[in-house]
Amino acid sequence: MEVNICKSYEELSKKAAQLVADVINQKPNAVLGLATGSSPVGLYKELIRMHKEEGLDFSQVVTFNLDEYVGLPADHPQSYHYFMEENLFKDINVPKENIHIPSGTTKNYKAFCEWYEQRIKECGGIDIQILGIGSDGHIAFNEPGSSLSSRTRLKTLARQTIEDNARFFDKVEDVPIYAITMGVGTILEARRLVLVANGEKKADAVAKMIEGPVTSMITASALQLHPDAHVFIDEDAASKLTMRDYYDWIQEKKPGAPVQ
Numbered sequence: 229m230e231v232n233i234c235k236s237y238e239e240l241s242k243k244a245a246q247l248v249a250d251v252i253n254q255k256p257n258a259v260l261g262l263a264t265g266s267s268p269v270g271l272y273k274e275l276i277r278m279h280k281e282e283g284l285d286f287s288q289v290v291t292f293n294l295d296e297y298v299g300l301p302a303d304h305p306q307s308y309h310y311f312m313e314e315n316l317f318k319d320i321n322v323p324k325e326n327i328h329i330p331s332g333t334t335k336n337y338k339a340f341c342e343w344y345e346q347r348i349k350e351c352g353g354i355d356i357q358i359l360g361i362g363s364d365g366h367i368a369f370n371e372p373g374s375s376l377s378s379r380t381r382l383k384t385l386a387r388q389t390i391e392d393n394a395r396f397f398d399k400v401e402d403v404p405i406y407a408i409t410m411g412v413g414t415i416l417e418a419r420r421l422v423l424v425a426n427g428e429k430k431a432d433a434v435a436k437m438i439e440g441p442v443t444s445m446i447t448a449s450a451l452q453l454h455p456d457a458h459v460f461i462d463e464d465a466a467s468k469l470t471m472r473d474y475y476d477w478i479q480e481k482k483p484g485a486p487v488q
C-alpha cells in the first residue's frame with residue numbers, strides 16, 4: 229500500500245485526482261469505480277476542473293458506483309444517485325448510458341446484484357476504484373464482519389454508520405437501515421485502488437487499515453491484500469499511524485529510486 233500524507237485536503241484531493249486522470253489519459257474508455265460521501269468531493273472538484281480547463285475527456289469513460297441506500301429513489305436528495313449527479317456527472321461529459329449506480333428501488337435485489345457484477349465483467353472490470361473510509365473502517369457499505377470475499381449484495385447498516393450519516397438527513401430515523409453495496413471481493417478485483425480520508429475522526433480507522441491486521445472487522449484493511457492500492461490522507465487522518473517516519477522517508481527517497 230502506498231501511503232501519501234498530505235498537508236491539506238486540497239492537496240490530497242489533487243494528488244488522488246491526478247491518478248484517476250492518468251488512467252483516463254492512458255485509456256480513454258477506462259472503467260472508473262466511484263464513491264460517495266464527503267471525502268471524495270474535493271477529488272471530484274479537481275476532475276471537473278481538469279475537464280473544463282485541461283480537456284480531460286470522459287466521453288468514453290464507464291462508471292460503476294460502490295453503493296446506494298435501499299428505498300431512496302434516484303431523485304431523493306440524499307440518494308447516492310443524486311449525490312453523483314450534483315457532485316460530478318452534471319459537470320463532466322460522461323454519457324448517461326455509461327453510468328452505473330446500484331438501484332435503491334429494484335423489486336429484486338438478488339437479481340440486481342448479480343446483474344451488477346455481470347455488468348462490471350462485461351465492461352472489462354474496473355480500472356481504478358475510488359474509495360472513502362467509514363469511521364468504523366468500512367469501505368463502501370461493507371460493515372465490520374463483512375466477508376473479505378463478499379460480492380455485491382444487500383447489507384444492514386451498522387448503528388455507527390447510521391449515526392455518522394444522519395448529518396445529511398433531517399433526523400436519524402430518516403437514514404435508511406439497508407444498502408446495496410459492492411462486496412470487498414468485488415472491490416479487490418479493481419486494477420488500482422485509491423482511498424481518500426481526512427480529519428481526526430478517521431484517524432483510528434486509517435491506522436487500523438494501514439497498520440492493523442487484515443480483518444473483516446475493518447474491511448478497509450483488505451487494501452493490504454491489493455497489489456496497487458494508494459492511500460491519500462491529511463495530517464489529522466494520519467495522526468495515529470505509528471510508522472509515520474517511515475512513510476515520510478519513502479516519499480522523500482522515492483524520486484531517487486532506480487527506474488524499473
Ligand code: GLP
Nearest residue numbers: 264265266267360361362368369
Ligand atoms: C458512507 C459510504 C462510504 C464512505 C463513508 C464515509 O458510509 N458508503 O463509501 O466512505 O460513508 O463518508 P464520508 O466521506 O462522508 O466520511
